[in-house]
Amino acid sequence: ILNVEQSPQSLHVQEGDSTNFTCSFPSSNFYALHWYRWETAKSPEALFVMTLNGDEKKKGRISATLNTKEGYSYLYIKGSQPEDSATYLCAFSDTGFQKLVFGTGTRLLVSP
Amino acid sequence: DAGVIQSPRHEVTEMGQEVTLRCKPISGHDYLFWYRQTMMRGLELLIYFNNNVPIDDSGMPEDRFSAKMPNASFSTLKIQPSEPRDSAVYFCASSLGIVSGNTIYFGEGSWLTVV
Numbered sequence: 001i002l003n004v005e006q007s008p009q010s011l012h013v014q015e016g017d018s019t020n021f022t023c024s025f026p027s028s029n030f031y032a033l034h035w036y037r038w039e040t041a042k043s044p045e046a047l048f049v050m051t052l053n054g055d056e057k058k059k060g061r062i063s064a065t066l067n068t069k070e071g072y073s074y075l076y077i078k079g080s081q082p083e084d085s086a087t088y089l090c091a092f093s094d095t096g097f098q099k100l101v102f103g104t105g106t107r108l109l110v111s112p
Numbered sequence: 113d114a115g116v117i118q119s120p121r122h123e124v125t126e127m128g129q130e131v132t133l134r135c136k137p138i139s140g141h142d143y144l145f146w147y148r149q150t151m152m153r154g155l156e157l158l159i160y161f162n163n164n165v166p167i168d169d170s171g172m173p174e175d176r177f178s179a180k181m182p183n184a185s186f187s188t189l190k191i192q193p194s195e196p197r198d199s200a201v202y203f204c205a206s207s208l209g210i211v212s213g214n215t216i217y218f219g220e221g222s223w224l225t226v227v
Contacts, residue, residue: 036218041221042220043115043203043218043220046216046217049214049215089155091155098160098167098168101157102155103154104151104152104154105154
């Protein structure tokens, strides 16, 4: 059974703080690692798909890194804003996107 | 594109009743997924279809759950009879064919409460 773990479970920061979360996944038979952002009552939105060890992806103030050898990915948010408040989900696959295994997410709250 | 469309958005039903959740995938996508989101277990894949054919239903919790995809633009997830432990957010998602780097697109979810 594939196990994807995310930490911390929740995080409360002040506007302007930079923050990061961790996603741990099995390091064998790696295929892809996905990051999603989910605001309650909306659709989870894809942020990044990473497939290569050492990959770094960036989208505005959000960036992610990938280490497939040790089985972890970091998501960074620089200068957090209240609109960044959401649950951030990572998902791992060893066979393709058809069988994504999701972590339970990190719930971020950014206070003004 | 309108995105993945799910209905109903919210449903409250009594234990023992039948629940039917509906999904319209993004036009042209040949993969369709049903996920369930709970606080304890996060997002779990229930079943997925490729070209309207169920490929893997190993995540379907038990016989009370069934899913169909009669055509490329419609799918249903049915729970009969429903139980309080089925209360969750049910997401439908769709995607294009098997290409490395492809992602899946989610609907806004159906929030189910069984009392």
